[in-house]
Amino acid sequence: MRSSVVTAAVTAAAAFLAAAAIIQGAFSGASGAERAADKLKVGFIYLGPVGDMGWTYQHEVGRQGLVKALGDKIETTYLENVPEGPDAERSVEQLARSGHKLIFTTSFGYMDPTLKVAKKYPAVHFEHATGYKRDKNMSTYSGRWYEARYIQGQIAGKMSKAGVLGYIVSFPIPEVIMGINATMLGAQSVNPNIKVKIIWVNTWFDPGKEADAAKALLDQGADIIMQHTDSPAAMQVAAARGALAFGQDSDMIKFGPKTQLTSIIDNWAPYYEARVKAELAGTWTSTDTWGGLTSKLVVMAPYTNMPDDVRKMAQATEAAIVAGTLHPFKCPVIAQDGKAVECKNGKNLEDGQILSMNFYVKGVDDKMPGK
């Protein structure tokens, strides 16, 4: 008797979930451009809701930019709130089967599902964000956010009166570790004694927890907040306490007009436009794109709430990175244990080393989780 109730509950829950997914897909599909047989159909898979103000929101901004530029030649569809895992494969396949010829899957966890569907639909082209698995019809693309974080580190090093930065982070993956390291190298370049306090919140998105972490860091003496989580909660806490902070993913100046120093902005639109143009021209090939400040895939929000000399320094650093004369991970890079990291080409760490970064640089006073 008891077990049948549970079974019924689980079945009902599964049915509701499936119905919700179908309804969502149907609505999103209808929200695309008007139907026309001769238009190229381009699909997007989003992890969060388009209104998350962070990661997914910026991809949606990119899609809207794409529609604005090429709307007369293409028709776009997006599926939002697609969890990473088996559901992702169904969603990607749904797009492939319904005539989409170019499909962007915008989260790391979609890597294997995308690859699986790509093998099944060789005539369809796939683009996977932030992954490393490619195929004849599957490209990857990502951003060199560590470049932006180096600049933020320099600004923070100059602006911190206490000499203590507060850093809120999600998960100990290379993307996050390289961000911490780039920040510290930037900060140390202007203040060798700078300290950083790190809090792992083990989530990408939980405004309450992000706010609590920001409060904890400020209570412990940090006076600048930086984050590798998605909501503007930390910015808003810093604003309420009169501290300074950096935004994440999008321009968060609205949440801290007197607080935000700058923000890393994910600028996907030019990339999406270029790839769709290639598809339209029939010149699409599988590529591996890792764009940074130079290709404007990573953009800095205006430098605000800082004196002119700091702004000029930040602009000069940005220009040097764009020109290729400054690399955040220029050799020698000294690891936390005091030993220099192997430098294969003699100038800076290679992309492969950065992409698999799993060590802290010297001066980071934290123990990496799981190490």
Added chain:
Amino acid sequence: MQFLEPAFLQAVILSVIAASTPLLLVAVGELVAERAGVLNLGLEGMMIMGAACGFAGAYFTGSIVVGALAGIVAGMLLSAVFAALTLGLAVNQVAAGLALTIFGIGLSGLIGAGFVGERIETAPHLYLPALTDIPWIGNIAFGQDGFVYVSLALVIGIWWFLYRTRTGLVLRAVGDNHVSAHALGYPVLRIRFLAVLFGGACAGLGGAYLPLAYTPFFIPGMTAGRGWIALALVVFASWLPARVVIGAYLFGFVTILQLHFQALHVPVPSQFMSSLPYLATVVVLIAISRRRGLAGSAAPASLGLVFVPDR
């Protein structure tokens, strides 16, 4: 040791109160519904609806009170849907509750879509000239926002209602044995309906706390699982109002403490620290069940059971 400095300790306590209040508000409402025998798994959905509508109310009127009321109404409306299904149509409570959560998350995203990226002023904090200025304790006891005092008053009120009034006794009787309560002539379904509505109002208020006092903006999914924690807190508290306070504050305390421990380099893995609040809940649950023995559960005996009155 920085942790023992009074100013620092005060800052920690203030953070703990802010983190615990939404959990307390939601859990104490669910406690009343469960005491009447209705298990509403839709807390997360009612909370996020309270957050969306609460933000909308405050955004348009500039008033935190209107925002809070809008959150309460939103939570009640959603719980009325649940009540219509489970009490009116005798639908399975687990399934209906899960559906309510999914429905609430979706609908709140739709309602809140226009408010993403907007911001409001947070709820003002109490200031009583002499009292709030008392060193250290003044700010903690007399310097909170209204939600904190409402949440504590609610707990006292509910305790008094459940254990000191006749109606409260009837409500508990309905939750423990709806057949007997019905045979005695008590309107089981009407009492349950009101209890569910009250639970919805509390969940809506708890949800509204997030955008009105905690983080003054609305983002879809901003409740981030707090509804489920509140649900666990009711079990944790073994359906006793006073223990809900202990549970909510313990949970908030461990949450905040683990953040501070990390920044202070207490050598414990952060993943373990993140799981501490949940671990604490499990340990207390084990302790409770051991003390009561396996046979004597603290749960209302008719919890989650469908009741169809025979004529």
